[in-house]
Amino acid sequence: xxxxxxxxxxSTQTHLGYIVYYTNDRSPWNVTEASNKETLVFLHGLGxxxxxYEWSKVYPAFAAEYRxxxxxMLGWGRSAHPERNYQIADYVTIIEKIIENxxxxxxxxxxxxxxxxxxxxxxxxxxxxxxxxxxxxxxxxNEFGTKYQENFFTQLAGTPIIDxxxxxxxxxxxxxxxxxxxxxxxxKKARVYPELVEAYLQSAQQPNGxxxxxxxxxxxxxxxxxxxxxxxxxxxxxxxGQASEYTGPEVGHRLHELNPQAIRxxxxxxxxxxxxxxxxxxxxxxxxxxxxxxxELADSQLSLNQAGSC
Numbered sequence: 001x002x003x004x005x006x007x008x009x010x011s012t013q014t015h016l017g018y019i020v021y022y023t024n025d026r027s028p029w030n031v032t033e034a035s036n037k038e039t040l041v042f043l044h045g046l047g048x049x050x051x052x053y054e055w056s057k058v059y060p061a062f063a064a065e066y067r068x069x070x071x072x073m074l075g076w077g078r079s080a081h082p083e084r085n086y087q088i089a090d091y092v093t094i095i096e097k098i099i100e101n102x103x104x105x106x107x108x109x110x111x112x113x114x115x116x117x118x119x120x121x122x123x124x125x126x127x128x129x130x131x132x133x134x135x136x137x138x139x140x141x142n143e144f145g146t147k148y149q150e151n152f153f154t155q156l157a158g159t160p161i162i163d164x165x166x167x168x169x170x171x172x173x174x175x176x177x178x179x180x181x182x183x184x185x186x187x188k189k190a191r192v193y194p195e196l197v198e199a200y201l202q203s204a205q206q207p208n209g210x211x212x213x214x215x216x217x218x219x220x221x222x223x224x225x226x227x228x229x230x231x232x233x234x235x236x237x238x239x240x241g242q243a244s245e246y247t248g249p250e251v252g253h254r255l256h257e258l259n260p261q262a263i264r265x266x267x268x269x270x271x272x273x274x275x276x277x278x279x280x281x282x283x284x285x286x287x288x289x290x291x292x293x294x295x296e297l298a299d300s301q302l303s304l305n306q307a308g309s310c
Contacts, residue, residue, distance in 0.1 A: 001051065001053065001077065001078060001199060001202050001203070002053055002056060002195065002199055003022055003056075004022075004056055004059075004060045005026075005060075006024050006026050006027065006028055006029045006060070006063055007022045007023060007024050007025075007026065007029075007060070007063075007068070007070075008022070008023065008025055008026050009021075009022055009078070010022075010023055011079075012097075012098065012101040012102060013101075014074070014093075014094060014097045014098075014101075015093075015097075016074055016080070016082060016090060016093070016094065017074060017079070017080025017081075017082050018079065018080050019071050019072070019073075019074060019079045019080070019094065019097075019098055020071065020072045020077060020078040020079045021052070021069050021070060021071035021072070021098070021102065022052055022056075022068070022069075022070045022071075023067065023068055023069055023070070023102075024060075024063040024067065024068045029063045029064060031063065031066070031067045031068070032067070033067070033104065035067060037065065037066055037067045038066050038067070038105075038107070038108070038131075039066060039067040039068075039069060039102075039103050039105070039107045039108075040059070040062055040066045040067070040068055040069070040107065040108050040109075040110060041069045041070075041071075041098070041099060041102075041103070041107050041108070041109045041110070041111075042055040042058070042059045042068065042069070042070040042109075042110050042111070043071065043073065043095065043098075043109060043110070043111035043112065043115045043116070043119060044072075044073060044076070044111075044112060044115060045111075045112040045113030045114055045115050045116070045137075045274075045275070046073065046076070046091075046113065046114050046115060046212070046213075046216045046221065047113075047185075047213070047216060048167070048171035048172070048176075048177065048180065048200070048204050048213050048217075049171070049172075049177050049199075049200030049201060049202075049203045049204035050073070050076050050077075050200070050203060051072050051076050051077030051078075051199065051200075051203040052070040052071060052072050052077055053077070053196075053199040053200070053203070054112065054275060054277060054278060055070055055110070055112075055277055056070070056199075057277070057278065057281035058110075058277050058281050058284055058285055058288070061285045062285075062288075069098070069102050069103070069107075071098050072203075073091065073094065073115065073212075074086070074090060074091065074094045074212065075208075075209070075211060075212025075213075075215075076203055076206075076209075076212055077203050077206070078206075081206055081207060081208035081209060081211060081212065082208070082211070083208055083211055084211060085211070085215055085220060086211065086212050086215035086216075086220065086221065087215075087220060087221070088118065088121075088220075088221055088223055091115065091118045091221065092118050092121050092122055092125075095109075095115070095118055095119055095122045096122050096125075096126060096129070099122075099129050100129070103129075106128065106129060106130055106131045107129065107130060107131060108130070108131050108132045108133070108134065108292065108295070109123075109130060109132075109133055109134075110133075110134045110135070110288060111133070111134075111135050111136075111138070112135070112136045112137060112138075112275065112277065113136070113137050113138070113139070113274065113275075114139070114140065114141065114216070114221060114222070116133075116135035116136065116137070116138035116139075117138050117139055117140040117223070117225045119133060119135070119138075120133070120135075120138065120225065120228060120229065120232055120236075121228055123232060123233075123234040124228055124231045124232055124233075127233050127234050130234045131234075131235075131295070131296065132234060132235045132236065132237075132291075132292070132295035132296065132298070133234055133235070133236040133237070133295075134236075134237045134239070134288055134291050134292070134295070135236065135237070135238055135239070136238075136239045136240070136241075136275070136276055136277060136284070137239075137240055137241060137244050137247065137252075137274055137275070138225070138238055138252070138255070139225060139246075139247040139251050140222055140223040140224055140225040141219075141222040141223075141246060141247060142222050142223055142224040142225075143224055143225055143226050143247070143251055143254075143255075144226065144251065144254060146247065164210060164214075166217075167210040167213060167214060168210070171204055171210075171213060172201070172204040172205050172209065172210070173201070174197055174198075174201050177197050177200045177201055177204065178192060178197050181196065181197065181200070184245045184273075184274070185245065185273050185274045185275055185278075186273045186274075186275075186278075186279050187241065187242075187243035187271050187272050187273040187279065188271070188279070191279050191280075196278065225255065226254075226255070226258060229255050229258050229259050229263075230258055230259050232259055232262040232263070233261075233262055234262060235262060235264055235295040235298035236262050236263045236264065236265075236295070237263075237264060237265035237266075237267070237287075237291040237294070237295060238252040238255065238256065238263060238265065238266045238267070239267050239269065239276060239284070239287055240252045240266065240267070240268050240269065241268075241269050241272035241273045241274060241275070241276045241279070242268050242269060242270045242271065242272060243271065243272060243273045244273055244274045245273060245274055246274065249266075249268040252266045252268075253266055264294065264295060264298050265291055265294065265295075267287060267291075269283065269287075
């Protein structure tokens with residue numbers, strides 16, 4: 001699988017299995033925990049063939065200034081693939097452990113999609129782990145009356161035997177991956193390139209790769225983020241592709257209305273689908289650079305307010 005220049009593969013152990021992550025500890029970056037640089041943690045979303053590759057065109061742009069941690073989530077990429085029906089609590093715990101095991105100070109987490117929604121849950125329970133959040137298409141997929149589990153494909157994927165057949169013939173193939181990226185994930189299919197398809201294919205074809213993917217497709221990992229969002233206190237920016245297939249930017253704006261104190265920014269990118277970090281990485285890099293100091297200022301103001309109330 002693809003690893004950007006200047007990055008190496010490492011791993012950390014959790015109770016559910018090892019988590020592989022990529023970090024900028026090689027030349028020309030040579031950034032380690034001892035470098036005293038702030039850490040950015042990049043977490044990919046979930047879906048057939050997902051992995052840290054999702055952020056690999058973005059995080060190298062920050063390698064000179066920050067320590068980078070970019071994991072493959074449990075059940076994806078090169079991380080452990082335990083045979084289990086994955087649950088929301090699994091990923092909430094894994095995100096918490098990744099941060100605890102690899103970071104010594106509060107961090108900014110840049111996450112996508114359902115993983116971004118899990119990260120909000122972690123930030124509510126453990127706000128001391130975070131400086132800020134920058135999230136793309138952050139939704140639990142059951143917000144505002146939407147029920148991801150009710151679509152026909154989800155119900156079909158929950159049928160024994162058929163579920164494995166669907167995965168092996170429709171997800172873990174080059175044709176299946178390219179078709180999904182072109183028709184569902186990207187706004188413009190011309191932006192799908194061979195290296196991207198190959199990276200997704202390698203992840204999808206890992207032994208036991210179907211367990212996490214089918215847990216997602218069945219809707220086992222979906223929830224209503226609106227039930228939690230008002231409890232969020234960590235300064236947050238939301239980035240949304242206008243052409244997101246499953247959940248549009250109106251979800252981000254409505255989440256902002258529920259908690260404008262924490263959600264400081266909602267930015268919509270026109271003519272982009274579910275993963276702007278893959279479809280328009282340069283624009284995504286620019287937005288992250290813009291939001292980092294804004295959220296740092298918001299975090300400083302929050303700390304001053306908390307100190308003043310003591």
